[in-house]
Amino acid sequence: MSNIKKVVKYQVMDSKTAIPVFYIVMLGIMVLIAVSLVSIEVNGEESSMIGGLEMGMVIFLFVVGLNSFRETFRMMIQNGISRKTMLKGFTITALIFSAGMSLINEVILAAGKAFAASRGNMVFMGAFEQIYGRHYAGEAGGIRMSLEGLLFLICFSAAAMMFGYFITNMYYRMNKPAKIIVSVCVPVSLIIVLPIFDYSVTGGAIFRTFWHFIAFAFGFLNGYNPYYGIVSSAAAFVLFAALSWMLVRKAAVKD
Amino acid sequence: MDFQEEKPIFVQIAEYVEDGILSGAYPEDSQIPSTTEISVWHKINPATALKGINILVDEGVIYKKRGLGMFVNIGAAESIRSKRRRQFYENYINKVIIEAKKLGLSSEEVTSMIERGYGR
Amino acid sequence: MKGIEIRNLVKFYGDVQALKSVSVSFSENKIYGLLGRNGAGKTTLLNSITGRIFPDSGKILIDGEPAIENDNAQSKVFMMGEKNFYPDGMKVKDAIKWTEEFYPGFDRGYCIDLAEKFGLNQNKKIKNLSTGYGSIFRLILTLSVNAHFLLFDEPVLGLDANHRDMFYRSLLEKYSEQPFTAVISTHLIEEVAAVIEEVVIIKKGEIIRNQATEDLLTKGCSLSGSAAAIDSFIAGKTLLGVDSLGGFKTAYLLEEIDPTNLPSGIEMGKMDLQKLFIYLTNE
Numbered sequence: 001m002s003n004i005k006k007v008v009k010y011q012v013m014d015s016k017t018a019i020p021v022f023y024i025v026m027l028g029i030m031v032l033i034a035v036s037l038v039s040i041e042v043n044g045e046e047s048s049m050i051g052g053l054e055m056g057m058v059i060f061l062f063v064v065g066l067n068s069f070r071e072t073f074r075m076m077i078q079n080g081i082s083r084k085t086m087l088k089g090f091t092i093t094a095l096i097f098s099a100g101m102s103l104i105n106e107v108i109l110a111a112g113k114a115f116a117a118s119r120g121n122m123v124f125m126g127a128f129e130q131i132y133g134r135h136y137a138g139e140a141g142g143i144r145m146s147l148e149g150l151l152f153l154i155c156f157s158a159a160a161m162m163f164g165y166f167i168t169n170m171y172y173r174m175n176k177p178a179k180i181i182v183s184v185c186v187p188v189s190l191i192i193v194l195p196i197f198d199y200s201v202t203g204g205a206i207f208r209t210f211w212h213f214i215a216f217a218f219g220f221l222n223g224y225n226p227y228y229g230i231v232s233s234a235a236a237f238v239l240f241a242a243l244s245w246m247l248v249r250k251a252a253v254k255d
Numbered sequence: 256m257d258f259q260e261e262k263p264i265f266v267q268i269a270e271y272v273e274d275g276i277l278s279g280a281y282p283e284d285s286q287i288p289s290t291t292e293i294s295v296w297h298k299i300n301p302a303t304a305l306k307g308i309n310i311l312v313d314e315g316v317i318y319k320k321r322g323l324g325m326f327v328n329i330g331a332a333e334s335i336r337s338k339r340r341r342q343f344y345e346n347y348i349n350k351v352i353i354e355a356k357k358l359g360l361s362s363e364e365v366t367s368m369i370e371r372g373y374g375r
Numbered sequence: 376m377k378g379i380e381i382r383n384l385v386k387f388y389g390d391v392q393a394l395k396s397v398s399v400s401f402s403e404n405k406i407y408g409l410l411g412r413n414g415a416g417k418t419t420l421l422n423s424i425t426g427r428i429f430p431d432s433g434k435i436l437i438d439g440e441p442a443i444e445n446d447n448a449q450s451k452v453f454m455m456g457e458k459n460f461y462p463d464g465m466k467v468k469d470a471i472k473w474t475e476e477f478y479p480g481f482d483r484g485y486c487i488d489l490a491e492k493f494g495l496n497q498n499k500k501i502k503n504l505s506t507g508y509g510s511i512f513r514l515i516l517t518l519s520v521n522a523h524f525l526l527f528d529e530p531v532l533g534l535d536a537n538h539r540d541m542f543y544r545s546l547l548e549k550y551s552e553q554p555f556t557a558v559i560s561t562h563l564i565e566e567v568a569a570v571i572e573e574v575v576i577i578k579k580g581e582i583i584r585n586q587a588t589e590d591l592l593t594k595g596c597s598l599s600g601s602a603a604a605i606d607s608f609i610a611g612k613t614l615l616g617v618d619s620l621g622g623f624k625t626a627y628l629l630e631e632i633d634p635t636n637l638p639s640g641i642e643m644g645k646m647d648l649q650k651l652f653i654y655l656t657n658e
Binding site: 303 | 406544547548550569572588589645
């Protein structure tokens with residue numbers, strides 16, 4: 001068995017116990033919402049269930065990414081695994097996790113839709129459909145939407161997981177003062193300084209540009225074409241992998 | 256066994272095995288412990304143990320049976336005894352005399368002590 | 376070339392030079408003692424070999440292959456570090472399972488036997504092991520991996536006398552059965568003196584001795600006598616150190632002296648490794 005496979009096996013085994021917990025919590029929340037919605041729509045009005053599952057999954061994988069470095073790094077070094085192999089292993093692990101969970105998500109969506117259909121007056125939508133649904137207006141069956149939604153979710157959640165990995169790597173490489181400075185300055189400048197500056201000096205131009213960029217990257221400016229989002233997410237995944245590599249390649253074990 | 260600083264460990268290993276032969280623990284034609292056993296028992300490097308064993312092979316005290324191990328030669332105890340007798344003066348008497356001279360003990364006094372020791 | 380070869384290794388920690396152009400090789404199937412005082416650079420050297428840290432310059436070859444970031448070269452090495460590298464929540468038995476996964480030569484049966492012999496509870500979490508059992512846990516894994524090169528950094532830390540004894544015996548047993556290269560870094564010299572075949576002494580980031588243990592021991596000697604007699608005899612000889620007590624003087628030398636040639640009034644003694652080490656690494 002190649003070393004990369006061993007790393008993947010280790011990483012998957014290391015984090016897999018969190019997955020059932022995640023789904024139990026998410027399903028619990030969904031059932032709760034479903035029950036409350038069912039009880040609300042007594043007067044026969046149409047109600048919709050919002051797919052918070054995808055958002056939860058993306059956050060979950062981001063956190064898994066955050067937790068995939070520190071201990072694993074030491075364990076791998078102890079077992080003679082190079083940093084290169086380690087990162088390759090994590091990259092594959094991120095794809096496996098996001099693909100696996102996106103597939104599960106697809107199944108839950110289908111089940112939810114079937115349930116909503118059986119109720120007749122309910123609409124069940126995943127996050128992808130809520131955002132990109134208008135792109136598929138008038139299409140029957142929704143197979144294409146399902147497949148593209150799956151692809152989008154895989155890329156987007158893999159990027160989130162890699163982003164988490166990158167953040168934890170960045171913190172690992174920083175010394176204590178740098179950690180404190182970053183932990184304080186980044187939120188403060190993003191949440192307080194930048195909005196004030198943008199409001200009073202640039203007249204909102206910064207945020208307009210930012211939203212314009214997001215809208216472009218996710219295809220909102222081009223007929224909600226999902227492939228913009230897919231390509232952007234894949235690019236972010238590659239970017240965070242590359243940045244992680246720059247950080248991990250010279251990372252030393254700390255005592 | 257506590258090793259002394261004065262002699263290399265491999266010499267002490269050889270002497271240790273010789274002691275075993277002299278005391279009858281390893282009779283003629285019997286097998287002596289393997290290098291591994293000696294090494295593990297005394298917590299010494301196997302190379303050191305082997306070096307000690309090789310002294311005895313060179314002196315003809317023990318011999319190698321291919322695939323089996325080391326065995327005590329016929330007449331080994333006797334040859335060790337005569338070797339040690341030859342070394343007795345150098346190893347023991349000499350030291351006694353040097354110390355006796357330091358203390359101003361006469362030859363007669365030392366002799367009487369030796370006799371006293373024998374008499375016990 | 377078989378073995379670990381280190382050439383001109385330099386490592387800085389900030390302004391402190393932990394390794395000053397260290398060159399040393401650990402050849403096949405020998406037990407080395409890497410001796411040095413605290414902070415001499417022992418751990419830095421071992422950490423560099425196993426890629427835990429990056430040297431600033433120099434070369435490390437394992438069986439002729441560059442060691443840094445090389446999975447194949449690193450698969451031949453296993454290091455028992457002073458610190459625990461296993462995840463906090465991991466149990467001893469899971470660490471055994473994973474080590475087996477990463478090192479195909481791992482001998483599970485032997486490992487379990489050793490764990491029982493040492494009384495290591497395999498169901499315990501690694502972080503909950505005492506210092507002594509933490510060392511024992513890592514020692515057992517190291518002895519069981521069957522890698523060509525086993526590096527031990529302070530292996531007997533926190534072990535009681537019985538366990539230390541068991542460790543040395545297990546090491547020698549394993550080594551006799553199937554030789555490997557062992558590098559034992561320690562400052563507890565007395566115990567390893569007879570176990571190690573070669574001695575490498577490191578002082579302030581520099582290798583000051585690298586020779587067969589026995590060779591070093593034959594050269595080291597102490598001469599005692601009246602100050603005048605000693606002074607005249609040792610003139611021009613390489614001195615390790617001198618102790619004087621009133622008119623009585625003991626000189627420590629690193630030179631082979633023929634005892635039959637000694638002037639009267641001078642007594643010669645040998646030095647053990649511990650003593651030699653102390654005088655060699657004194658400030």
